[in-house]
Amino acid sequence: MNEADFIQRLKEHKQEAFGQLVKQYQKMVLNICLGYVHNRDDAWDLAQDVFLEVHSKIDGFRSESKLSTWIYKIAVHKSLNYIRDNKKTKTTLRFDQKGDNEVSVLNIRTSENLQSDFKIENDERKKRLDSAIDSLPENQRTAFVLNKFDDNSYKEVADIMGLSLSSVESLLFRAKQNLQKKLLECYKNLNS
Amino acid sequence: MNSCENIQNDFIPYIEENLSESRMMKIDGHLATCSECAGIMAELQLSFQLIEDEKFTQVHDSFLAGIEDKIAGENRRGIRIHFMKWLSYAAVIAIGLFAGYLISNSLTRNFIPVQQQISSDDFYWNDLEQEPIESFFMNENLF
Structure with a gap:
């Protein structure tokens, strides 16, 4: 059909x-x-x-x-x-x-006790990644999401977004460069 | 651009294995000797792994069932809204009719029948009934 x-x-x-x-x-x-x-x-x-x-x-x-x-x-x-x-x-x-600072501190301590160090590290890592993805312009973000999250090829991304293949190649190149730059800045700040 | 920056520029294509074999080998060599770049690469790989772990690869049938429930709920809501709309129209018409009835009732109460006024003044519209035209002309006083 x-x-x-x-x-x-x-x-x-x-x-x-x-x-x-x-x-x-x-x-x-x-x-x-x-x-x-x-x-x-x-x-x-x-x-x-x-x-x-x-x-x-x-x-x-x-x-x-x-x-x-x-x-x-x-x-x-x-x-x-x-x-x-x-x-x-x-x-x-x-x-x-x-206004309820005592309750908040108590909650944080309780959750810290419950979570393993690895989970906390991963949560932080995820926050950094999410924030880097959020900082991308809408078109780059959508192309990246379709490519990385939904495993679409560049051609499939172009079909879904109604763009030419070269536009999508350019969008994804810039998206990955921007993402890499943001994440590298974060890691360098963490290590310094 | 120093050697570390040059290598770091290709970290994402390296993770995606989207580089030439010689470039991959060059980065491998650098990572083996530079602990800072190796640390950053490990962090980046873990971050990208998070996407792999989190993304939807298979979707349970309950997803479609949930949509069908939501559609049924929306339909029920639509019928309720439709019913309420007609109910409100009916209420407006009923209120209008009731108001009309009340207004007409109050006007009737203050209305003085015209017949009573006529009868009290002895006023006749039809004079011929009181005095036929023949007797009018026969009246001597007239001339």
């Missing part, structure tokens, strides 16, 4: 067509969301919301781009919205907890 027929079946709200769509793109959407929100549980919920939006907006899809490009754009858009909304919540939580 070609993509046009498949889209037609989706527009007719055939349940098995939607199930097939989810199976086909679930890994890509989950990994895009993970690359943006850096938490598997949040990525899971967010990816489900992405498919919910795909389901509700499929009637308006005009086939101006490939289905995968349309879905990846929804996933990126939803992830960015989630990060923006979550930043507000986090700020509020921090503000609320300000």
Whole structure:
């Protein structure tokens, strides 16, 4: 079945067509969301919301781009919205907890006792990596996520993002250079 | 650019094994003699391993089931919203009808029937009933 027929079946709200769509793109959407929100549980919920939006907006899809490009754009858009909304919540939580210093110190000590040194080191490592990925421009970040998290080849990344192969090569080269620079700065600061 | 910086520029392609064999061997040689670069490389490899450990490689069927539940929930919400919309229309119409009834009731209460006014003043619209035209002309006083 070609993509046009498949889209037609989706527009007719055939349940098995939607199930097939989810199976086909679930890994890509989950990994895009993970690359943006850096938490598997949040990525899971967010990816489900992405498919919910795909389901509700499929009637308006005009086939101006490939289905995968349309879905990846929804996933990126939803992830960015989630990060923006979550930043507000986090700020509020921090503000609320300000006056209760004793409880916070107690909690940190308890968690330190529970966690092994390796886990703490890995958590720090992950924070540095997430922060370096977050600092990338949106296009570089998405190309990197599609390539590293979802194991897509450069050609596949180009197809999904609706870009030429040379554009994706350039995006990924710059993304990796930027990432390397940020991480090396972090490691040098840690050692000095 | 010193030798360490030159080597460090290729650390990510080295991890991805995306370099020529001679370049790979050159970096291997440097890492064997430079503890600082070896430390940074180890740290970078561990960081990239985190992506491998964390990414979704297989997805459980509960993912699709969760989406279907959410869609069913959205549909139920949609029906509820639709029902509430029609209920609100019905309420507006009922309130309008009730208000109309109240207004018309209050106007009726203050209304003085026209017939009573006419009867009290003995005013007749139809004079011919009181005095036929023949007797009017026969009236001597008229001329």
